[in-house]
Amino acid sequence: MFEGFEDTNITLRSGLTLRVRIGGEGKPVLLLHGYPQTSACWHKVAPSLVDRGFRVIAPDLRGYGRSDKPVSDAKHLTYSKRTMAEDQVSLMQELGYSRFLLAGHDRGARVAFRTALDYPEAVEMLALLDIAPTDEMYARTDRDFATGYYHWFFLIQPSPLPERLIGADPDFYLRSKLAAWGRSGTDVYSQEAVSEYLQAFRDPVSIHATCEDYRASATIDLEHDAADADKKINMPLLALWGAKGLVGKLYDVEKLWRKRAHHVVGKGLPAGHFLPEEVPDETAEALIHFFKNQP
Known part of the structure; x- marks a missing residue:
């Protein structure tokens, strides 16, 4: 995976160290992964971006993969999207970039949106993959959402309940997530990527x-979202979603993001949740077209 990329550790001014994959030359694109994955989820997309003249930076988020997993606090600020957004801006500054393109999938997309809200001067263009706004998803909870996204309610239970249950068989848990949320068969996930996900999830600290x-x-x-409820971002926003997945079925994704951004384009792709691995070519082309053609 990631042939020709540098795989390194970068320590931020906060003291946190992130594992980062870096490759290519050109305009910088920061790619943020989701749950329960690592930066490896971009391994089929990143080479296409490099081939089309972008410099790709793909970190493991704090708490995931080989990045640091700091001790949390009672209010969970340590793992708030605001704190994780600060990580990303600090990372790009360490690499010499004050302004960059940004794409995130799943949890990474939530970090990406918070980054755009808190650091509008840093984010030139924003792409969000297979999410609707967090508050909208919680507010519209029904049987279909609670069944398909039960983990939103399971993982938030007080520690150590979910940690102990997942830790009893982390391999089964992770493989079940990949199988349930995708719609393209388990053979779309490369063994190298799955091995990396499994290795990370076998660590109790990572599970927590x-x-x-x-x-x-x-x-x-x-x-934080409620405080910014009336705030709309100005940079161009691309919303992509899996047409076969729960987000695409339950929400008018583009309409919901138009409440949060002034300039939105959207498109459903023929996949479930894991767009970068289920339909990597379509995902890459959508990102490239957006990043190269928007003003």
Whole structure:
């Protein structure tokens, strides 16, 4: 995976160290992964971006993969999207970039949106993959959402309940997530990527940190979102979603993001949740077209 990319560790001014994959030359594109994955989820998309003249930076989010997993706090601020957004801006500054293109999938998309809200001067263009706004998804909870996204309610339970249950068989848990949320068969996931996901999820510290990510989303992140409810971002926003997945079926994704951004384009892709791995060519082409053709 990631042939020709540098795989390195970068320590931020906060003292946090992130594992980062870097490749290519040109305008910088920051790619943020989701749950329960690592930056490896971009391994089929990143080479296409490099081939089309972009410099790709793909970190493991704090708490995930080989990045640091700091001890959390009672309010879950340590894993708030605001804190994780600060990580990303600090990372890009360490690499010499004050302004960059940004794409995120799943949890990474929530970090990406918060980055655009808190650091509008840093984000030139924004792409969000297979999410609707967090508060909208919680507010519209029904049987279909609670059944398909049960983990939103399971992972936020007080520690150590979800940690102990996941830790009893992390391989089964992770493989079940990949199988359930995708709609293209398990053979779309490369063995190298799955091995990396499994290795990360076998670490109890990582399991706890990723639960903290979700606990933050159900608490402090909602507070931050409520404070910014009337704030719309100005940079161009691309919303992509899996037409066969739950987000595409339950929400008018483009319409919901038009409440949060002034300039939105949207498109459903023929996949479930894991767009970068289920339909990597279509995902790459959508990102390239957006990043190269928007003003």
